[in-house]
Amino acid sequence: MNSVFTETQKFNKWWHYLIAGVPVVLLIVVMSLVQFDIVESKDGTKAPALFFTTIIITSSCFIWFTLLKLNTEINSEGIFVNFFGIPFCKRAIKWEDLQSISIITYSPLTDYGGWGVRYSISGNGWCYNVAGTKGIKMVYKNGKPFLIGTQKPEEAEKIINLYFKK
Numbered sequence: 001m002n003s004v005f006t007e008t009q010k011f012n013k014w015w016h017y018l019i020a021g022v023p024v025v026l027l028i029v030v031m032s033l034v035q036f037d038i039v040e041s042k043d044g045t046k047a048p049a050l051f052f053t054t055i056i057i058t059s060s061c062f063i064w065f066t067l068l069k070l071n072t073e074i075n076s077e078g079i080f081v082n083f084f085g086i087p088f089c090k091r092a093i094k095w096e097d098l099q100s101i102s103i104i105t106y107s108p109l110t111d112y113g114g115w116g117v118r119y120s121i122s123g124n125g126w127c128y129n130v131a132g133t134k135g136i137k138m139v140y141k142n143g144k145p146f147l148i149g150t151q152k153p154e155e156a157e158k159i160i161n162l163y164f165k166k
Helices: 013-037 049-067 108-112 151-161
Strands: 005-010 069-074 080-085 092-094 096-105 116-118 126-129 133-138 144-147
Touching: 005 049, 005 151, 013 049, 069 151, 108 116, 108 126, 116 144, 133 151
Parallel strands: 126 144
Antiparallel strands: 005 069, 069 080, 080 092, 096 133, 116 126, 133 144
């Protein structure tokens, strides 16, 4: 039996878009109000370069945010996690490298300072999460913890129990 757990999570709640979109809209509005007072060409004509640069940069940031996704796969070899859109946030964790693993309830704000790719200064280690309060908590054999947020804790736990030898 070769069972596999896969999960893809995205920032897709309305308030995610509000948090990411409000600064974009505000910046565009402010830039549109002041652009012609800031940038002027040598011949005295108004140049909208700063305005268009601001629109391109802020829109690109918003599009990048909408493309972020957390992919998790658990199979007979181990746990593979990739926070697509963030460089260097990809891990392949072999079962033999783990001391312990469990499904836990945690607080993203108080334990890790929020959502995304986070590091806890209080000793909880690294965390990749998108939403919710359930996670796959691992402790490597070297004692370092790592947490992956999940919206499917029961399914993840079944596969973990199938493959992880305590």
